[in-house]
Amino acid sequence: MNYQAPLKDMQFLLKDVFAAEAEWQRMPAMEETLDLDTANAILEEGARITAELIAPLNRPGDEQGVRHIEDQVLAPDGYQQAYATFAESGWVGLGGDPEYGGMGMPKMLGVLFDEMCYSASNAFTLYASLTAGAALCISSHGDEAQKALYLPKLYSGEWAGAMDMTEPQAGSDLRNVRTKAEPMDDGSYRITGTKIFITGGDHDLADNIVHLVLARLPDAPAGSRGLSLFIVPKYQVTEQGQLGESNGVVCGSVEHKMGIKGSATCVMHFEQAQGYLLGKKNRGLIAMFTMMNYERLSIGIQGLGCAEASYQMATRYAKERQQGQGGSASLGGESDPILVHADVRRMLMTNAALTEAGRALAVMTGLQLDKVKYGAAVDPEADMLVGLLVPLCKAFFTDTGLESTVHSQQVFGGHGYIRETGVEQWVRDVRIAQIYEGTNGIQALDLLGRKVMPKQGAALKLLMQMLDDTLSVLPANYAGYGDKVAQAFDQLLDGAMALKARDGQADVVNAAAVDYLHALGYATYGLMWLKILVALPQADEELAARKRHLAQFYFERLFPRFNAYLTAALVDASVTQEMPAALF
Amino acid sequence: MNYQAPLKDMQFLLKDVFAAEAEWQRMPAMEETLDLDTANAILEEGARITAELIAPLNRPGDEQGVRHIEDQVLAPDGYQQAYATFAESGWVGLGGDPEYGGMGMPKMLGVLFDEMCYSASNAFTLYASLTAGAALCISSHGDEAQKALYLPKLYSGEWAGAMDMTEPQAGSDLRNVRTKAEPMDDGSYRITGTKIFITGGDHDLADNIVHLVLARLPDAPAGSRGLSLFIVPKYQVTEQGQLGESNGVVCGSVEHKMGIKGSATCVMHFEQAQGYLLGKKNRGLIAMFTMMNYERLSIGIQGLGCAEASYQMATRYAKERQQGQGGSASLGGESDPILVHADVRRMLMTNAALTEAGRALAVMTGLQLDKVKYGAAVDPEADMLVGLLVPLCKAFFTDTGLESTVHSQQVFGGHGYIRETGVEQWVRDVRIAQIYEGTNGIQALDLLGRKVMPKQGAALKLLMQMLDDTLSVLPANYAGYGDKVAQAFDQLLDGAMALKARDGQADVVNAAAVDYLHALGYATYGLMWLKILVALPQADEELAARKRHLAQFYFERLFPRFNAYLTAALVDASVTQEMPAALF
Structure with missing residues (x-):
């Protein structure tokens, strides 16, 4: 199925x-x-x-x-x-x-x-x-x-799109982009350079491919503030939208990858290709960033999608596959379906408890994006929440996505390692989502350094306000969970301010960022489970029962990870920085 | 290189x-x-x-x-x-x-x-x-x-060997083995049945392949106590070791796998193949188990090997690849090698701190195996330690091996996802080591239920005695680390006894086992780092300096995971067991 x-x-x-x-x-x-x-x-x-x-x-x-x-x-x-x-x-x-x-x-x-x-x-x-x-x-x-x-x-779908940023020497560090854009008399530009890791850079699904290319004008300042964005179609286009000649956009090679093997990841050469400035000169990165929040959220959701698909495979298998005899859940025969075993349940419930909280957070983050884009008035709070939540979603959905797909694969035992079974593909596919669209390490730097630390933690305080609103309507029998989450957010705020007060910010943020992101992830998933628990009276009994079990599992068995991550995040940066390079 | x-x-x-x-x-x-x-x-x-x-x-x-x-x-x-x-x-x-x-x-x-x-x-x-x-x-x-x-x-190497246990319906649960062994007049047996996931089941590296096959005699009792072990060569063998005719041992197919693609994982059909009883009738599983401690330790070491190989790739890359500017470790140029970034160091040091503690534990476990096999006298303590440490090594080396290889891959950014780079292969290859030779879930059941819980935790107390010996010679400046490890072992012993006192042992052990194994893993790696610190005065300064940095990193940044795992392990089994099967 x-x-x-x-x-x-x-x-x-x-x-x-x-x-x-x-x-x-x-x-x-x-x-x-x-x-x-x-x-x-x-x-x-x-x-x-x-x-x-x-x-x-x-x-x-x-x-x-x-x-x-x-x-x-x-x-x-x-x-x-x-x-x-x-x-x-x-x-x-x-x-x-x-x-x-x-x-x-x-x-x-x-x-x-x-x-x-x-x-x-x-x-x-x-x-x-x-x-x-x-x-x-x-x-x-x-x-x-x-x-x-x-x-x-x-x-x-007649035409397709591609985003061309990375170059061999310019990955996480786009300051080093070298692709050139020379202005022509007709107002267009000639684009010359090589881009790598271009998803959908070339393929046969559409008649034309519209590349958005980050390049540098001749008089541009050095660094990332000298980058402009250009529309560069694979085939030239008339003003009426008719296709013309090839435009000097050539796929040099297609990468062989660990996963997403059906996706064309291309090396793209631009050879005096005709391009058109998109937005303002030297503001290309800013133009990219406005859409990046949507893209990053989508790539985060790739992590949820892999987790959910692998969960469905693994639960079906766990209900069919018979090995061993269970304890309290045993059906009483010679062998039981492996779903009776607590450890199999642990793996499946870990996946589900993470994925369902993530899905809630994705919807909430989507809502904030909508408030910014479609709201009747300017909404600076939604804007601030978008800034905070998008890097969190991107990295945390995909890191927990890897854990979840690995659990699903593990449920299959040896069969999970066989390609025909299908579940191992999710492990290979989800790995790219932790890497591209800004590695999860880069997301964490952005989250802690640019979103959490500024303005005395104002963005975090918005989440804490949401938490207070939720706590005020939380049924009393869940007060223990509520306390855990409230305490976690207090520690996160104190922790961020303590980190900010330290000397050597580049090191401090870099050393703390990923562990801090994970701590914030577990706290925010806690908030999502509280919001779900509050809404359960409106749900049908089957859905509500499942959610109650998963929420309990989340708070009892997964939430203890919060302390491990926050403790690690607050360790002094000297612990990583003082080991001499020669000793690595 | x-x-x-x-x-x-x-x-x-x-x-x-x-x-x-x-x-x-x-x-x-x-x-x-x-x-x-x-x-x-x-x-x-x-x-x-x-x-x-x-x-x-x-x-x-x-x-x-x-x-x-x-x-x-x-x-x-x-x-x-x-x-x-x-x-x-x-x-x-x-x-x-x-x-x-x-x-x-x-x-x-x-x-x-x-x-x-x-x-x-x-x-x-x-x-x-x-x-x-x-x-x-x-x-x-x-x-x-x-x-x-x-x-x-x-x-x-003229002949090769293979171990034939698993059947389609008998994976983790070997009670279901159906392969038959019929006694012949000459004292040999006719073996008939199908085995799956047979590593090295057939290949061209040797003139003959000696299969050790788990099968059932006609009069054997049901279940796992009715299994016997047989030597079944691919080609018949004279008493002088000359090769004869084919022996009804046929490779039905070779699996397509996520990794270890150069290893032949075979479906093997035994068609009235001539076999020879190895050891005693109906004692096949016990015969297998005596060597299983060696095999399981080896497969654990597969996890260490993958981690180390991927670490070497990633550190080389981190010293060469230039992106961004570092903080305190910056070389002062336009761009720095990414090794200056604390988050890159965090990933590499996590790998190294886990792998080097694992290597020490592998040597210590090897020593216990040697004491049992080669000791001048019977050594029940070494025997008990083998029982405890082997499942720990197998599961913990390979689980941390996955984490370590993923960190190494992540250091490469997008390049790490490309097959030609080579590092992604370690992630794919290490996954099987968490699955075969008894899944890590099965190892954990064995560890907690059969090795830790019996005899009031006698095996664990042997490790604690080792810890006491180490603490007695630990330099005073490391006393803080020593206290952490001692406290952890006390909690592990108390936790195991508390679990043992609960009703419904099958559920209790199954629900707690994997998290308990991880908690014990972090405590035992703590012990290994203490033993390494004690020995540092004998090491050269470069090695000693590296070890001091890694030990500090281990205790400050990784050891906090201990609490998360132990807390999760001690949660009541009802949290996993009460969710009805229909809700999965």
Whole structure:
């Protein structure tokens, strides 16, 4: 049986935990067009298309991989037709600008569809995700002509998108970008340089590929403030949107990777390619950053999607596979399904308790993005929360995603190591999500140094305000869990301020960041479980019973990790910094 | 540059931490033949052969994999010649019985060579490891004729070995083994059945493959006490050791796996194959178990080997790759090698602090095995320590091995996800070591239920006695670390006794086991770091400085995990057991 989207859980989050309809009523762009019934219908159709159209391509695509034959980059068999159907149904443009053919749906809904897509197939979904990302960037920074020319084609899937940032010498450190942009008399630019690790850099799913390329103008200042962003299509495009000649955009090679083998990761050469400035000169990184919050959240959700898909495989197996005799859960026969064993349950419940809290946090973060983008008024608090939550989601969803997929694989015993079983693919695929779109280490630096520490922890205090609101309506029988979370946030705030007061900030932040992020992750998942517990009276009994068990498991067995991470984060940076390089 | 064995560290452990020479002097089989100079010469030659002969085969073998062509199973190119050289040099028989051509070296030394081999190539090493394992089993349980017939050929590498236990319906639960053994008039047996996941079940590295097959006699009692062990060669063998006809041992298929792709994992069909009883009737499992402690320790060491090899790759990269500017460790240029960044150091030091403690524990466990096997008198304490430490080593080395290889991969950023870089292979390869030779969950059940809980924690108290001995000579400036470890062991003992006192032992042990094993792992690694600190005055300054930094890192940043694991282990089993199966 293929993946089936956890629709009931998703609908519970929208309706009961986050009161989506009331939120949408407060957004002028949504109040007329979106209600819960519509949202549910979209999710149901999303569940159908991901189960029926995409999931069946996942394993074969992993086996076949991307082929690079005589200058052509070919996605795995079946991708082309499925992508056409997917895009024609409007899914690439789900969050796109309605003025140019997008569906204008909020991110709060989009995160749930993102998760379904990643659960069905990481590799397939990346083609759509990069295209939606490029469209969002053009939508935010393009002029009218650029929007009219590119957006409808991207939303419809006729053209695809790619983001070209990394270069061999410029990975985490984009100051070193060397790709050049020379101005031409007609107002366009000639782009020359080499980019690496370009997801969807070339493929056969669309007629054209619209590259957004980070490059340097001749008179640009050195460093990251001298980078500009350019639209560089694979084939030249007339003002009417007709395709012209090749544009000097050449795929040099396709990488062989640990996973996401159906996704084309390309080395791209730009050879005097014609490009068009997107946004302002020398402000390319800032333009990238506005969309980066959406992309980073999506990549975080890749972690949730892998965890959920692997959970479904592992629970099915645990209910069928008979080995050993259980204790209290034994069915009394010669052998029991392995689900009776507490250790198997531990692995599955760890996955579920992490993934379901993560899904709630994804919806909440989507809501903050929507408040910023669609709110009736400027919302600085939502903006601050987006800044805090996005790097947390990106890194924590994917780090816990690795743990969860490993647990799922472990449930299968030896069978989990065999490719045909399918579960090992999730372990290989999820690893890239911890690395790309800014490594999780980079996310942690951003989180602690730029989001938590400034303004006396103002962003963290917003989360703590949410916690107070939740505690005020928390049923008394969960007060013990509430106390744990409240105490954790107090320690996080004190800890961040203590770190900030130390000398040598670069070292201090760098040494503490990843452990601090994990500590904040466990505290925030605690908050999510409290919010879920508060909403349980509205849920049906089956869903409520499952959530109560998972919440208990979370607080009793996983939450103790919080202290280990926070304690490690607060250790003096000298412990890492004083070991001489020669001793490594 | 290829892998280079950490010789200095290995020699420090033998000489200074565990006083190997004095131990060998107390073993009649060793006192004349083995001193430190000989051991060092063996390690140096081992370092040379692993770096020059084996390591270069690792990446190509992963790409090419095992081929199954027209009933022939072919190991990757280059394996055949390398295996011949390896075996002819005596390495397969390193720990083998000298009476039959083995070198008779102790396991205390063997574990270090094992680690080198796994660091060079998991897949290659498995062929030798299974052969040595089969030889050990024949050496322990075979009669004179069997030993004379098989051991010289196995040690010399002319023949290879394989262990055939698992069947489709009998994985962790060997009670369900169905393979049949019918007695024949000549005293031999006809073996019929199918075995799966047989490492080295068929290949072209040796002229014959000696299968040790777990099967059931017609009159055998049901369950695991009705299993007997049989020698079943691929080709029939005359009493003079000449090869005869095929023996009904057929490789049905070769598995496609996540990793160890150069190792042939086979489905084996036994079709009325002629077999010979090894050891006593219906005592097959017990015969297997005597060698299992060696095999399990070796597979644990696979985890250390992967961690070390990936550490070497990652540190080299971190010293070369320039991105960003560092804090206190900055070299002052435009960009620094990424080793200046505290988070990169955190990842590398986590790997090193875990791996070096693991290496010490492997040597200590090897010593206990040697005391049991070679000691002048029966040594029940060593025997009890073996029972306790082997499942701990197997599971904890491989679980921390996964964490360590993931850190190493993460240091490479995007490059770490590319197959050509080589580091991702360690992540894929190490995963099997958490699964096979008894999953780590099974190891944990054995550890907690059968080794820690019985006799009021007598085995744990032996470790605590070692700790007391170490504390009595620990320099005063490390007393804080000593206190942490002592407190941890007290909590472990109290915790185990509290668990034992609860009702419903099957559930209690199953729910607690893995977290308990991890808690014991962190405490025991703490003990290892104390033992290393005690020995530092004998080390050269460079080695001592590195160890001091790593010990500090271990106690400050990693040891806090102990509490998280022990707390989780002591949670009531109802938290996992009360969730109804239908809600999973």
